[in-house]
Amino acid sequence: MNKIQANILKNATLLFAIVGMGTLLVQWIVAPDYSAKNETVLLAITDDAQKILPLQLQEMIAAGNLASFTLVDLRMPQEFGRGSLAGAINIPIGELLKNGSLKLMKKPGNPILLFSDDESQAAAASVLLISKGFDEVKILANDYEYIKTNVLENFQPASAFSKSEKARFDYNRFFRTGGSDDGASKRTQPIIIQTEIVKTQGGC
């Protein structure tokens, strides 16, 4: 009787261990290759200092410390050929994660500075690079054409703090709500959806 019970116990534990190891193995194989947790990446990209505004860029060019960055131009090769920031390397956004590209960008001690013909593309590339383990990735606010006309050629003080994410219009002027003719937006009480989180408690 004791022997049978011992066998059951032995087999059950072995099964338990095999299932556990198998699950961990599946996690290791299936989990995509990232070097930073999603939460860590989110924290890095919501930092305002990640974006370099035109004024900062102007100051950096004047002080000559732009060379300490690995400048990465994310546009297409033909656009890159028509002119880019001095010392920039060209990695089209589609080839960002290729091994060769990653190797080109991996220069220890040099932060990366991304720019493109669309700010959101540079932002997207920065999210992916941070999640692939790059520590310091910064992006230039605004698209390259804007930077060219307002910073590189002739610095326009009016554009000093410009970025794409800035609201360009007073949106409330366009969307009139509640049928009011005077244009003043009337807001009603918020509709509140209540979700219940039930915490369970047990014991013994």
Added chain:
Amino acid sequence: MGPLIPQGFVNADLNLFFAFIIGLGFGYVLEQAGFSSSRKLAGVFYGYDFVVLRVFFTAAITAMIGLLFFGYLGWIDWNLLYINPTFLWSAIVGGAIMGFGFILGGFCPGTSLTGAVIGKIDAMVFIGGMFIGIFIFGEFYDAFQPIYTGAFLGNVFVYDTLGITRDTFAMLLIVVALAAFIITQLIEDKVNKTPVIVKNERPSYWIPSAVMIAGGLLLLLLPTQPRSSWHEVSAEKILTTLSNQQHLTGIDEVAYSIINGNELPVLLVDVRDAEDFARFSLPGAVNIPLDQILEHRYESTLRTPGQKIILYSNSNTLATQAWIIATRAGMDNLTILAGGLNGFVQTIFQDDHTTDSHVMDIEFQERFREKAKDYFMSGKAVPATKSAGTPVIKLIEIEKPVQGGC
């Protein structure tokens, strides 16, 4: 099923059903382990039978290792686990009463019920005593109250108090458990004067012990959480979608959805901060600021199956960042409003919609935009289902702890 199935599939009522099933299993195991016998239970205190200690220690270790691994794999949400807050005085006094009652009656509350259902009279008397105790406590609650709620320490963890990590403590507990198993066996043999033949026939437990130790060591080696989880989407796949621009939803489509909400239902999600959202939001939009997008309370909204969800911000930038983060987390039916609010206003309201083009598509498009402009300008942009004003849907979370215990 809160922590295991957090998406809300299992409601509070269905929980009771699962509780019933688990309760049946628990009772069965208690009875099969011989815990309906007060002699077996009291054996711990006299040294002739330590099976209670062994069963509960094994159960605790198994549950602990399982919980830690489930947490590592992301199967369980630690935030949803209810941890009993510590009231030091009631723990001391209650523990003393419980221990005294255990020696005296030979049961703990759970096992007394097991004993009672198989017809043990002493167990029934024990239950009677339990109810009298509850009655006295209830009647004189005001007198007991200072002790009952005294020395409140909140949710304290042993490993925090000891100043060691959770995984080290887990390993320590496994070692202590194995040592306890060996020592209690020795005590048992001495008290019972077990003959050598019986000792030699005893099966070896080295495989379960090795698995326990290995589990503990593995927990020590593994980080608290892997850098990426099995349900996440790879960066390469995200980049392909991005560079093919499949993550964009056109301005006209969004305008059409707002105007004809019932035909093409979408959920608009504003990823700007609460301040910008309060100033202006698209009709029917909900607010999930980028920095909170991974919070648990928004998960069910962003994962609504079959629902087209469109993220937007002032331009593409913030929305694209939010899209990548959420897509990596496995929320796969998200798109963003191409051009953001700036693009929307520019296209619908600022651009000139008169066209010389005789290409039918362009003509139709411009005609639609002109109509949409009039529609929004005249203040009709109110979802048909909601009667008054622009709804600001606000998700709030109510925490409702459920009392339990044994």
